[in-house]
Structures are given as structure tokens and as C-alpha cells.
Amino acid sequence: MATPTKNILLDEQLCFALYTASKRFNHFYAEALAPFKLTYPQYITLLALWENNPMTVRELGSHVNLDSGTLTPLLKRMQTQGWVERKRDENDERQVNISLSQKALDAKPEIFAHVNTCMDLLGMDEKTYAATRDTVNFASERIKNAKPKKIDYDGPQF
Amino acid sequence: MATPTKNILLDEQLCFALYTASKRFNHFYAEALAPFKLTYPQYITLLALWENNPMTVRELGSHVNLDSGTLTPLLKRMQTQGWVERKRDENDERQVNISLSQKALDAKPEIFAHVNTCMDLLGMDEKTYAATRDTVNFASERIKNAKPKKIDYDGPQF
DNA sequence: TTCTAGTATATTGTACGCAATTAATTAGAT
DNA sequence: ATCTAATTAATTGCGTACAATATACTAGAA
Numbered sequence: 001m002a003t004p005t006k007n008i009l010l011d012e013q014l015c016f017a018l019y020t021a022s023k024r025f026n027h028f029y030a031e032a033l034a035p036f037k038l039t040y041p042q043y044i045t046l047l048a049l050w051e052n053n054p055m056t057v058r059e060l061g062s063h064v065n066l067d068s069g070t071l072t073p074l075l076k077r078m079q080t081q082g083w084v085e086r087k088r089d090e091n092d093e094r095q096v097n098i099s100l101s102q103k104a105l106d107a108k109p110e111i112f113a114h115v116n117t118c119m120d121l122l123g124m125d126e127k128t129y130a131a132t133r134d135t136v137n138f139a140s141e142r143i144k145n146a147k148p149k150k151i152d153y154d155g156p157q158f
Numbered sequence: 159m160a161t162p163t164k165n166i167l168l169d170e171q172l173c174f175a176l177y178t179a180s181k182r183f184n185h186f187y188a189e190a191l192a193p194f195k196l197t198y199p200q201y202i203t204l205l206a207l208w209e210n211n212p213m214t215v216r217e218l219g220s221h222v223n224l225d226s227g228t229l230t231p232l233l234k235r236m237q238t239q240g241w242v243e244r245k246r247d248e249n250d251e252r253q254v255n256i257s258l259s260q261k262a263l264d265a266k267p268e269i270f271a272h273v274n275t276c277m278d279l280l281g282m283d284e285k286t287y288a289a290t291r292d293t294v295n296f297a298s299e300r301i302k303n304a305k306p307k308k309i310d311y312d313g314p315q316f
Numbered sequence: 317t318t319c320t321a322g323t324a325t326a327t328t329g330t331a332c333g334c335a336a337t338t339a340a341t342t343a344g345a346t
Numbered sequence: 347a348t349c350t351a352a353t354t355a356a357t358t359g360c361g362t363a364c365a366a367t368a369t370a371c372t373a374g375a376a
Contacts, residue, residue, distance in 0.1 A: 005270040010205040010221065014291045015183040015276070019202070020223055021298035022180035023333075025173040030334095032306035041362065044177070047168040058324060063168065065178055068325050070363050077361080094324040094371050112163040114306060118173070121304040122297060133172045135293050139280060140179035146279040148190035148272060181363080188364095199332065215355065226355050228333050235331080252341050252354040 014139065028121075032114045036107065041066070042078055043115070046100075049084070050108055054099035056089070172297065186279075190272045194265065199224070200236055201269070204258075207242070208266055212257035214247070 010016055029040045038046070041064070048063040049055065055063070061071055075098060078084045083104045089095040119129055168174055187198045196204070199222070206221040207213065213221070219229055233256060236242045241262045247253040277287055 005267050006274060008205060008270055008273065010202060010209065012288075012291070013202075013205075014280075014287060014294070015187060015198075016202055016205075017291045017294040017298065018176060018180045018183055019198075021294050021301070022173075022176045023223065024298055024301050025176055027334090028301050028304055028306065029173060039361065040173075040177075044168060044171075044174055047166060047171075047174075051168065056324080057326095065181065066362090067364065069327080069365080070361095072326055074362075089324095092324085092372070096325065109163050112166055115166065116164060117307040118301075118304075121306070122172075122300045124297070124300070129172060130170075132293050132297050133170070133175045135290050136172070136175040136179050139282070139290050140175065140182055142280045142282070143179070143182050143186050143276075146186055146276075148186065148279070149275040185364090197331065216353090224332090225334065227335080227357080228331095230356055232332075250342070250354085254355065 018136070018139075028118065029115065032117065033111070035114065036111060037081060038083075038111075041070070041074060042083070043111075045071075045074065045078065046083065046104060046108075046111070049098065049100050049104070054097045056095045056097055058095070060098055176294070176297075186276065187273065190275065191269070193272065194269060195239060196241075196269075199228070199232060200241070201273070203229075203232065203236065204241065204262060204266075204269070207256065207258050207262070212255045214253045214255055216253070218256055 026040045029043060033039070033043055044064050045060065048060055052059075052063070057068055057071055057075070061067055064071075066074075075084060075086060079086055082101055084101060085099045087097050087099070089097055119126075122129065124132065184198045187201060191197070191201055202222050203218065206218055210217075210221070215226055215229055215233070219225055222229075224232075233242060233244060237244055240259055242259060243257045245255050245257070247255055277284075280287065282290065
């Protein structure tokens with residue numbers, strides 16, 4: 001007898017809630033950042049660099065969770081727009097140092113002003129905001145290194 | 159005097175928590191779905207269709223929150239892999255009806271079995287899982303139709 | 317020094333996501 | 347019936363994501 005499998009409903013899935021929420025936040029930030037011609041991944045790249053400038057591509061990637069396949073073209077676009085500089089490390093030419101331009105340093109308060117409307121619009125007090133974030137991060141940490149179980153499966157391979 | 163702007167730290171941002179969590183869940187499902195050669199967006203498309211088959215591209219899009227720019231090529235790939243059929247509606251030729259193939263109907267229990275390991279790995283009981291999802295959906299609804307405030311800004315336009 | 321393993325970034329290829337536009341079709345008003 | 351506005355998909359263009367590979371460089375062992 002086949003093992004009964006619990007039904008999976010789209011709107012009950014945590015993964016789908018996160019997927020949808022992430023896209024909606026992305027959309028919101030895209031509007032807030034439009035005056036600066038910045039995308040959301042470019043914005044978090046700036047956030048990381050404002051906290052720690054300069055960084056190698058690798059260090060930057062470990063902060064924003066993106067690899068060189070994403071960062072290299074992204075950073076080239078940001079360089080074209082004048083947000084960052086890219087320079088080979090003189091001591092170790094494998095590394096590329098990413099540093100903020102003067103424009104990026106100057107624009108920080110303006111960008112923060114545009115983006116800080118986010119929490120207001122959420123209509124959450126700081127406690128609720130922090131609790132929501134921590135809840136998400138809890139699930140995020142749990143799934144981080146999880147590997148799906150190997151299922152015995154002798155049927156047709158789709 | 160310039161208005162002081164609160165600092166924004168990457169790891170304290172809800173948007174970044176959601177962005178990271180969404181990517182990690184996506185990665186987890188990618189592994190679980192690899193035996194079926196399905197991506198995560200393709201999987202949620204199947205979830206939607208298993209609940210309501212057939213649907214037009216538009217109806218499907220309203221369930222999974224994707225537009226034709228994403229769905230048209232995605233559905234063509236799924237058709238090539240034998241998961242769905244695409245047929246112009248005979249009564250209204252503007253519409254394209256998407257229906258599940260026999261393969262998709264047959265594979266449902268196997269795919270559910272592979273994916274249902276997710277909640278186990280999260281180490282959450284059903285209550286915690288539901289509460290997490292509801293918390294995410296609460297923030298998601300709040301940001302859904304939010305538009306960033308227009309900020310007075312006479313400085314250089316970046 | 318020379319070989320080898322390791323490290324850092326870049327490149328390639330595939331698949332989203334979505335804004336904006338186009339094309340085809342339908343429905344509604346006159 | 348005909349013209350117009352609305353609706354539905356498809357297309358185009360740009361920017362991620364990321365696995366897999368390639369390339370360049372470094373460091374450590376023999």
C-alpha cells in the first residue's frame with residue numbers, strides 16, 4: 001500500500017510566502033531607489049560597503065551572499081554608474097578590491113532618507129519589525145545547510 | 159541643518175532577511191526537485207495547477223504572482239519537458255489554456271514525497287511553521303501596495 | 317627552483333523576474 | 347456594421363542568480 005502523502009497547498013507554503021514577500025520588497029525598493037538608478041542588489045552592495053570599505057569581491061560576496069558570477073557584472077555596472085572603483089590588489093593580483101566612490105559616500109544620507117520610509121509604510125513598531133526579521137532569520141538558518149532526504153524511488157525518472 | 163538620518167545596517171534589514179531566506183529556500187527546493195528536472199518557479203506552477211486545472215496564463219499568473227514575460231517562456235520549457243499542454247481557447251483566442259499532462263498528474267505523489275522533507279528539516283512543529291508563514295505574509299501584505307514617499311530633494315540627481 | 321594544490325576572479329550558459337512594447341482578439345458604443 | 351477601447355499573450359531588453367568551467371595567480375612541498 002502506498003504511503004499517503006499530505007497535500008501541499010501553495011498558499012500554505014512558507015517558501016512561497018518568502019518568495020512572494022522578497023519580490024514585493026524588491027519592488028518597493030526598486031521604486032525608492034529609482035532616483036539613483038540603483039537596483040536592490042546594488043543597494044545591498046552599497047550597504048555592505050558603507051559598513052566596510054574597501055572589500056575584495058570575495059569578502060563582499062560573503063556579506064551579501066552572492067558569488068562572482070553575479071557580482072562581477074553587477075560591480076562593472078556600478079563602476080560604469082560611478083558608484084564603485086575596482087582595482088587589482090598590488091600584493092595579491094588574484095584579488096580585486098572594491099571601494100566606494102566619492103559619489104557613493106556623498107549620496108549615503110539621501111539614499112537612507114529615501115529608503116527609511118520603508119519601516120514607516122510597514123506600519124510596524126521597531127519591536128515588531130525586529131521580531132519579524134528574527135523569525136525569518138530563524139527559518140533561514142534552519143534551511144541554510146539542509147539537504148533534502150534521498151527518497152527511495154524506483155518509478156520512472158522524470 | 160540637515161535632518162539626521164538613522165543608520166541602516168545590512169544585517170538588521172527585514173528586506174535582506176527575506177531576500178536571503180528566499181534564496182536559501184529556493185536552493186533547497188532546487189535540490190529536492192532535481193530528480194524531476196524542475197526549478198522552483200516551475201514547482202509552484204505545478205502546485206497551482208494541481209489545485210486548479212486547467213487555467214489561462216492570466217489566472218495562473220494571478221496565483222503565482224508572475225506575468226506573461228516570465229510565464230510564457232517558463233511554460234514553454236515545461237511543455238517541452240512534458241509537464242503541461244498549451245492550447246489557445248477556442249471561444250476566446252486571446253487566451254491560452256494551460257493544462258497538466260498525465261505525467262504531471264502521475265508524478266504528484268512522488269514530488270510531494272521529495273518536497274515534504276522540507277518541514278522536517280526545518281525542525282519546526284506545524285504551529286511554529288504556520289506562525290512563521292503568517293508573520294511573513296503579514297509584512298508581505300503591508301508592503302504589497304506601498305509606494306515610497308516622494309522626498310524633497312534638490313541636490314544632484316544621481 | 318619546480319611542481320602541485322589551492323585560491324580569487326572572470327566567463328559561460330541557463331532560467332528567471334519584470335517593465336515596456338507589440339500583436340491579436342474581443343466587446344462595446346454609435 | 348464599424349470604429350474604438352480594453353483585454354490577453356507574446357516579445358524585447360536589462361539585470362540578476364548560480365552552477366560549472368576557465369584563467370590567473372600564490373604558496374607550499376620536494
